[in-house]
Amino acid sequence: xxxxxxxxxxxxxxxxxxxxxxxxxxxxxxxxxxxxxxxxxxxxxxxxxxxxxxxxxxxxxxxxxxxxxxxxxxxxxxxxxxxxxxxxxxxxxxxxxxxxxxxxxxxxxxxxxxxxxxxxxxxxxxxxxxxxxxxxxxxxxxxxxxxxxxxxxxxxxxxxxxxxxxxxxxxxxxxxxxxxxxxxxxxxxxxxxxxxxxxxxxxxxxxxxxxxxxxxxxxxxxxxxxxxxxxxxxxxxxxxxxxxxxxxxxxxxxxxxxxxxxxxxxxxxxxxxxxxxxxxxxxxxxxxxxxxxxxxxxxxxxxxxxxxxxxxxxxxxxxxxxxxxxxxxxxxxxxxxxxxxxxxxxxxxxxxxxxxxxxxxxxxxxxxxxxxxxxxxxxxxxxxxxxxxxxxxxxxxxxxxxxxxxxx
Amino acid sequence: xxxxxxxxxxxxxxxxxxxxxxxxxxxxxxxxxxxxxxxxxxxxxxxxxxxxxxxxxxxxxxxxxxxxxxxxxxxxxxxxxxxxxxxxxxxxxxxxxxxxxxxxxxxxxxxxxxxxxxxxxxxxxxxxxxxxxxxxxxxxxxxxxxxxxxxxxxxxxxxxxxxxxxxxxxxxxxxxxxxxxxxxxxxxxxxxxxxxxxxxxxxxxxxxxxxxxxxxxxxxxxxxxxxxxxxxxxxxxxxxxxxxxxxxxxxxxxxxxxxxxxxxxxxxxxxxxxxxxxxxxxxxxxxxxxxxxxxxxxxxxxxxxxxxxxxxxxxxxxxxxxxxxxxxxxxxxxxxxxxxxxxxxxxxxxxxxxxxxxxxxxxxxxxxxxxxxxxxxxxxxxxxxxxxxxxxxxxxxxxxxxxxxxxx
Numbered sequence: 172x173x174x175x176x177x178x179x180x181x182x183x184x185x186x187x188x189x190x191x192x193x194x195x196x197x198x199x200x201x202x203x204x205x206x207x208x209x210x211x212x213x214x215x216x217x218x219x220x221x222x223x224x225x226x227x228x229x230x231x232x233x234x235x236x237x238x239x240x241x242x243x244x245x246x247x248x249x250x251x252x253x254x255x256x257x258x259x260x261x262x263x264x265x266x267x268x269x270x271x272x273x274x275x276x277x278x279x280x281x282x283x284x285x286x287x288x289x290x291x292x293x294x295x296x297x298x299x300x301x302x303x304x305x306x307x308x309x310x311x312x313x314x315x316x317x318x319x320x321x322x323x324x325x326x327x328x329x330x331x332x333x334x335x336x337x338x339x340x341x342x343x344x345x346x347x348x349x350x351x352x353x354x355x356x357x358x359x360x361x362x363x364x365x366x367x368x369x370x371x372x373x374x375x376x377x378x379x380x381x382x383x384x385x386x387x388x389x390x391x392x393x394x395x396x397x398x399x400x401x402x403x404x405x406x407x408x409x410x411x412x413x414x415x416x417x418x419x420x421x422x423x424x425x426x427x428x429x430x431x432x433x434x435x436x437x438x439x440x441x442x443x444x445x446x447x448x449x450x451x452x453x454x455x456x457x458x459x460x461x462x463x464x465x466x467x468x469x470x471x472x473x474x475x476x477x478x479x480x481x482x483x484x485x486x487x488x489x490x491x492x493x494x495x496x497x498x499x500x501x502x503x504x505x506x507x508x509x510x511x512x513x514x515x516x517x518x519x520x521x522x523x524x525x526x527x528x529x530x531x532x533x534x535x536x537x538x539x540x541x542x543x544x545x546x547x548x549x550x551x552x553x554x555x556x557x558x559x560x561x562x563x564x565x566x567x568x569x570x571x572x573x574x575x576x577x578x579x
Numbered sequence: 580x581x582x583x584x585x586x587x588x589x590x591x592x593x594x595x596x597x598x599x600x601x602x603x604x605x606x607x608x609x610x611x612x613x614x615x616x617x618x619x620x621x622x623x624x625x626x627x628x629x630x631x632x633x634x635x636x637x638x639x640x641x642x643x644x645x646x647x648x649x650x651x652x653x654x655x656x657x658x659x660x661x662x663x664x665x666x667x668x669x670x671x672x673x674x675x676x677x678x679x680x681x682x683x684x685x686x687x688x689x690x691x692x693x694x695x696x697x698x699x700x701x702x703x704x705x706x707x708x709x710x711x712x713x714x715x716x717x718x719x720x721x722x723x724x725x726x727x728x729x730x731x732x733x734x735x736x737x738x739x740x741x742x743x744x745x746x747x748x749x750x751x752x753x754x755x756x757x758x759x760x761x762x763x764x765x766x767x768x769x770x771x772x773x774x775x776x777x778x779x780x781x782x783x784x785x786x787x788x789x790x791x792x793x794x795x796x797x798x799x800x801x802x803x804x805x806x807x808x809x810x811x812x813x814x815x816x817x818x819x820x821x822x823x824x825x826x827x828x829x830x831x832x833x834x835x836x837x838x839x840x841x842x843x844x845x846x847x848x849x850x851x852x853x854x855x856x857x858x859x860x861x862x863x864x865x866x867x868x869x870x871x872x873x874x875x876x877x878x879x880x881x882x883x884x885x886x887x888x889x890x891x892x893x894x895x896x897x898x899x900x901x902x903x904x905x906x907x908x909x910x911x912x913x914x915x916x917x918x919x920x921x922x923x924x925x926x927x928x929x930x931x932x933x934x935x936x937x938x939x940x941x942x943x944x945x946x947x948x949x950x951x952x953x954x955x956x957x958x959x960x961x962x963x964x965x966x967x968x969x970x971x972x973x974x975x976x977x978x979x980x981x982x983x984x985x986x987x
Contacts, residue, residue, distance in 0.1 A: 176837075181691070182843045209645060212643070215640055217640065217643065224629055225629075233620075274851065283590035372583075405584075421856055435590045439715070441708070442686060448858075450829050
């Protein structure tokens, strides 16, 4: 029987998620996975969160009804306070939008800003989910390399200029994860942050600052967000999420942007999912209202700091000298190893056979055909998530990886 | 200060939701609203639902984690059983997808099937949320008129032919709400259902059967879904939701479609919202597992049947003879009044001044410029939702409407 569907060009060109493709391997019994960027389920505040369900009884008639596309008022209230503190300026309600994960914020921004063929600047490597939704909006990627201090901002004007030369279009957006980047774990230096905010203003290209990990710092001093450095200027769009600091299963995130952008995103989402579940928004709002979030942050900061140190030690102990180099992250979820030799995809296969999984570096770059200007890519890196596995598994996983890197 | 944003063509062409535009008026103090299509909050199963939060404690580590894009396994299990019963064929897991509201199912289907300029067949009038997301996918609309037996299916081949003549493209999708249509409340006759399934197969155009209201029948005998009549053929895509039978605030809905379409929709959503909240999926699954849904259906069936009768009686009592005609619905949420004279938008303004709100008929048609072939539209109808207001408000609202229709 032939298919009754004539798929869209977009559907026909969609590429399977590079991480999802690894699932059948990652899920094999006995596998130690450093692959998924998952929080530690043992650290979830299960009891405290479950108790917040009292709000479902107390405010059931509002909570079970359709909610406003902008967000559920008690959650908005909590977020306005949190954001005014983190961003350093008074955030008015018309600049705030609750989203179903920050993936949705990126997707909505892409849908309201990008026409097919438009250019987006991304640091390379970057988060594959962002590549996926920018690609779905028809973006072409202008890539800026990264080093231990994050995006090499100094090269930005040249990247934008070259992309404009190649396409006739000025970039529409700059996407960055300044704190504890996914996948590199690197944090953008203060000097580069200032320069980025300034350059973006000069170039007339808004920044989307994705900040899921910013509060997960295990060492060193916090740096101001780009939004804070901009003083709330409209060209910095800020997005964050409860996924990493509370629980991904709630699918509650938010964005702070200029009112005109929020209005456009709200209108767009009314054709997509109408609103984020009021049930989960109410649970999260109640969790914040009871003052649990700060205590829980303390818990996971110490849990993750220990795991981060553990992976550092285990890598040092088990990896053969010279087989890989890396910088110990001071926050976030990831180690980013540069392998001295071999393709990371090929190392992945051998590692999986030994019972340890990671994400090969190629997953974090747009395809060569999607890039304009200088093409960045690479198959020499491995992303290792240290938050999900327990300490024993971290050590054993690194031991297995060490055996693989010793040679075939 | 000039805007740093250069919006996409899509964002620049987006039209505000016609219902949302009425909000400032609808929300005035003292207003009796028949406008929003909202369930009765007094009928929400607040206590039983809140008790299901035990699952957040019991299965917290899974429930708070990222979930599969296809859905949370215990909910999938409940849905497979429900669907095999309602659709009359064994639904395999690879045909099922949980979505964040059925709006998302329509949106995902639109994104994977439609290229800009493609043709979609809709019954006119139809649900504005669907118009919104089809429009966002760049659709042009081929409209089929409706009567008291739903879409006038007999005219479908001619509508498809004319649209193809006008655009050079065969329609990609037929969207219909066969049971208790939004806005007309009408139900498609059995004969038309059979003919529609047959014609769609012959024409090679898949059907999206949107079934949020099908189980909310207050009179008469249930009719088989299109999916059931097709015997599970891939050209019928089925979508339904917990919004109307349980609570919209959970944002949990689902679709049953062919495996290839489900795969494409899953891949698409990974660039949008990754997955539906596992928290709400787990709550809904637990609610079903405890056997609450059937009992609750019994409750709301009797509550809504009474309200439906109440609105029928109040309209008969208060509307001046000859001012409007309508058919009493046998299920769903809506009365659809045809006004004898005057524009419904103009009547809306006068009604709002008297303290009663409805949705003017124009909201339920694609714009004339978006239609191909015969252009359908109208400003002679009023959609009245009878499920939200209590009986006293229903009567008083109809009395106010009667005063308005008596003349200025």
